[in-house]
Amino acid sequence: MTTEPYLLTPGPLTISLRTKQSMLRDWGSWDVDFNKITGRVCERLLQIAYSTGTHECVPMQGSGTFSVEAAIGTLVPRTGHVLVPQNGAYCQRIARICRVLGRKLTTIDYPEDTQVAAADVERALTSDPSITQVALVHCETSTGILNPLHDIAQVVARHGKGLIVDAMSSFGALEIDARTTPFDAVVAASGKCLEGPPGMGFVIVRRGALERSEGNCHSLSMDLYDQWVYMQKTTQWRFTPPTHVVAAFDSAIAQYLEEGGLAARGARYAHNCRTLIDGMAKLGLKSFLPVTIQAPIIVTFYAPDSPRYTFKSFYDAVKARGYVLYPGKLTTLETFRVGCMGQLGERGMAGAVEAIGKVLAEMRAAA
Numbered sequence: 001m002t003t004e005p006y007l008l009t010p011g012p013l014t015i016s017l018r019t020k021q022s023m024l025r026d027w028g029s030w031d032v033d034f035n036k037i038t039g040r041v042c043e044r045l046l047q048i049a050y051s052t053g054t055h056e057c058v059p060m061q062g063s064g065t066f067s068v069e070a071a072i073g074t075l076v077p078r079t080g081h082v083l084v085p086q087n088g089a090y091c092q093r094i095a096r097i098c099r100v101l102g103r104k105l106t107t108i109d110y111p112e113d114t115q116v117a118a119a120d121v122e123r124a125l126t127s128d129p130s131i132t133q134v135a136l137v138h139c140e141t142s143t144g145i146l147n148p149l150h151d152i153a154q155v156v157a158r159h160g161k162g163l164i165v166d167a168m169s170s171f172g173a174l175e176i177d178a179r180t181t182p183f184d185a186v187v188a189a190s191g192k193c194l195e196g197p198p199g200m201g202f203v204i205v206r207r208g209a210l211e212r213s214e215g216n217c218h219s220l221s222m223d224l225y226d227q228w229v230y231m232q233k234t235t236q237w238r239f240t241p242p243t244h245v246v247a248a249f250d251s252a253i254a255q256y257l258e259e260g261g262l263a264a265r266g267a268r269y270a271h272n273c274r275t276l277i278d279g280m281a282k283l284g285l286k287s288f289l290p291v292t293i294q295a296p297i298i299v300t301f302y303a304p305d306s307p308r309y310t311f312k313s314f315y316d317a318v319k320a321r322g323y324v325l326y327p328g329k330l331t332t333l334e335t336f337r338v339g340c341m342g343q344l345g346e347r348g349m350a351g352a353v354e355a356i357g358k359v360l361a362e363m364r365a366a367a
């Protein structure tokens, strides 16, 4: 295989040629044309969440976690108290951020194959009124489980608390409508469902919550309030922006809108997910989650039942056939993951399933 393999990973993922080509130009960070691009990106991100007029979009340099940490650090007061319902590694990461930042933390712990329940959040908020914010992961990328954001948002709003959503692996593919799903912050990044290159995140923040957040942040560079104020004043990023990434993200969003926006992106991923699960089932590979709680973003599979299986050898053989898989993230079970995101070429997910089938056949023949 001489061409580069397709990435079946939940970011970085395979981006279009047009998106890659939009990185072939250098931009000055003071340049009016570059700052217009930043403005357009932010405006469109607000539109995707139906949050124009009620929320502000604050971009942040770095990988997605930088933006999650910036959101927690900026929006949760130092005397705040965060409730984190946990059913996977990204929820645990938010809990860890709270500990590192010295924000008071309470968790609700679930097994990794169980959705967060709005009723449990309700109970926790009722029993401890000192909780100021709930931080929820929408799609838990470590397994692919979807959490019921809308129901939880209603509960949190009814209690008058703030909701911070890590929508990293759902934003742009699964609907988040600020008009009906109240939230203080939704966090995502360039290199996920919007299919840009990795390198910047963004936080869609309710304007009132952002205005009240001055002085909360423990960190100079991660302060969303400061980034927002500076950007409003100057139209520029506060510190050096990832210029090529911003330009490519702008192009990726333009292509997203041409494709048909959220409905089309969500349908493409759902089709990939069905093709994947059905095809793998025919190969004898079972997915970890029931389809009813599976997000069409990334699927966890039990490892092939073969004495010769190791993830490394499986990965290498599938990669040689043009597709890059993702390791599992479950602590006790041997699993691997396949992402449904990105530009998967003409043969799409069917090509990936076929490659995996050939590798399995080789493995079994050799066993």
Ligand SMILES: *Cc1c(COP(=O)(O)O)cnc(C)c1O
Residues within 6 Å of the ligand: 010, 011, 063, 064, 065, 066, 068, 090, 137, 139, 140, 141, 166, 167, 168, 169, 189
């Ligand atoms: C990708 C992702 C992140 C951010 O991870 P980075 O490696 O920092 O980009 C956070 N939360 C979820 C749910 C993710 O899928």
